[in-house]
Amino acid sequence: MVIESNPSLQSYNSFGILARAQEMLRVTSVDDLQDMVQTPFFQERPHLVLGGGSNLVLTGDVKALVLKVELMGKRLVKEDEKGYWVEAMAGENWHDFVTWTLDQGWPGLENLALIPGSVGATPVQNIGAYGVELQDRFFDLEAVDLSTGKRFRLDAAQCAFAYRDSIFKHGAQPNFGSLAPRGLSLESPPEKRTNALSSGALSVDALPADLNLGLANRALITHVRFFLPKKWRAVLDYQDLQKKCAEHANAQPSAREIYDWVCAIRRHKLPDPKSIGNVGSFFKNPTVSSDQCQDIIAREPSVVHYPLLDGRFKLAAGWLIDACGWRGKSIGMAGVYPKQALVLINKGGADNPCTGGEVMTLARAIQTSVYERFGILLEPEPMIL
Ligand code: EPU
Numbered sequence: 001m002v003i004e005s006n007p008s009l010q011s012y013n014s015f016g017i018l019a020r021a022q023e024m025l026r027v028t029s030v031d032d033l034q035d036m037v038q039t040p041f042f043q044e045r046p047h048l049v050l051g052g053g054s055n056l057v058l059t060g061d062v063k064a065l066v067l068k069v070e071l072m073g074k075r076l077v078k079e080d081e082k083g084y085w086v087e088a089m090a091g092e093n094w095h096d097f098v099t100w101t102l103d104q105g106w107p108g109l110e111n112l113a114l115i116p117g118s119v120g121a122t123p124v125q126n127i128g129a130y131g132v133e134l135q136d137r138f139f140d141l142e143a144v145d146l147s148t149g150k151r152f153r154l155d156a157a158q159c160a161f162a163y164r165d166s167i168f169k170h171g172a173q174p175n176f177g178s179l180a181p182r183g184l185s186l187e188s189p190p191e192k193r194t195n196a197l198s199s200g201a202l203s204v205d206a207l208p209a210d211l212n213l214g215l216a217n218r219a220l221i222t223h224v225r226f227f228l229p230k231k232w233r234a235v236l237d238y239q240d241l242q243k244k245c246a247e248h249a250n251a252q253p254s255a256r257e258i259y260d261w262v263c264a265i266r267r268h269k270l271p272d273p274k275s276i277g278n279v280g281s282f283f284k285n286p287t288v289s290s291d292q293c294q295d296i297i298a299r300e301p302s303v304v305h306y307p308l309l310d311g312r313f314k315l316a317a318g319w320l321i322d323a324c325g326w327r328g329k330s331i332g333m334a335g336v337y338p339k340q341a342l343v344l345i346n347k348g349g350a351d352n353p354c355t356g357g358e359v360m361t362l363a364r365a366i367q368t369s370v371y372e373r374f375g376i377l378l379e380p381e382p383m384i385l
């Protein structure tokens with residue numbers, strides 16, 4: 001495996017921020033990675049797992065060995081009367097994978113079309129869009145424990161999925177201590193068991209010690225598997241998709257039609273990171289108590305809010321930021337996307353890019369004004385390094 005020294009990370013983060021890594025290793029083989037992890041060279045260095053870089057804000061050079069995940073491959077693992085089990089390796093592009101499953105006639109991922117990034121990053125974030133979250137289609141994943149080099153497998157419960165969250169976002173992060181351990185409650189590791197879908201005749205049951213402390217920077221996801229049921233059901237609850245149904249006078253669209261609609265909606269309101277650097281939604285949609293929601297509605301009747309099953313309400317962060325007048329505003333080369341206030345953009349392109357500092361100054365100014373007006377502290381969605 002070749003170690004690159006001092007490589008530029010500009011083309012590996014979707015904001016296009018200029019930064020360098022101390023060293024970088026392209027991970028193209030699981031076996032090679034397992035061998036590498038066991039070397040003193042690896043164990044002596046802090047490391048950072050990098051997928052598509054579409055959920056990352058770099059605020060300086062990365063003083064670590066960057067593991068650039070380039071594991072490629074996708075396949076149908078199993079088909080029966082219930083559905084399809086489909087696997088992709090972590091380095092595959094997510095949107096290309098979604099497109100491939102539909103081309104094969106396996107519907108289910110259409111609402112998640114055009115989300116930037118790699119397959120390996122999707123469980124970390126539990127990506128979601130237009131009424132579907134990754135956890136709704138997820139079957140299991142395999143990863144390499146970066147302290148032992150052993151492979152292990154996690155099912156959905158073990159991944160502790162929540163809104164834009166999973167076990168991979170929590171834990172002590174050596175040298176990147178921005179996320180505090182949250183003590184996720186997990187069942188104790190299952191007994192060693194055979195796993196009919198695992199990718200090889202290897203032990204995939206060596207779960208890392210202290211799994212309940214989280215796996216941020218402790219694991220590198222290698223394979224992700226999805227279950228796509230043959231009893232497919234269109235998910236059209238989201239308002240933008242309802243509008244498409246009305247526009248096309250089509251109440252029963254096919255998966256391919258939903259895919260096309262989702263692509264069109266996203267292209268219309270979200271910037272393409274290939275031309276305008278961004279990381280998608282910069283903040284999570286906050287949840288508030290029923291009382292707080294009623295108070296905000298009384299003062300701002302048009303606030304976009306959605307009731308949750310537990311009696312709380314989710315508010316549209318984009319609306320809150322927009323209401324504070326941020327759309328189209330900027331600090332240095334970091335700006336708020338004029339069509340969607342929840343998205344921060346690099347206004348300077350590749351030649352004169354924004355810095356991570358400018359992005360964070362803008363983000364903090366937005367947080368402050370939303371907090372002062374609504375009493376809500378917005379939580380950033382991407383990883384800030
Ligand atoms: N809104 C405004 N002004 C704005 C932006 C939004 O008034 O500047 C209003 C919209 O009119 C709408 C509401 O806020 O009524 C929600 O906006 P939108 O439908 O664009 O969705 P969102 O809540 O902002 C979430 C996800 C997106 C996902 C869409 C569609 C989060 C943090 N974001 O955005 O995910 O694509 O729903 O499901 O949950 C991402 O995570 O990177 C991402 C793009």
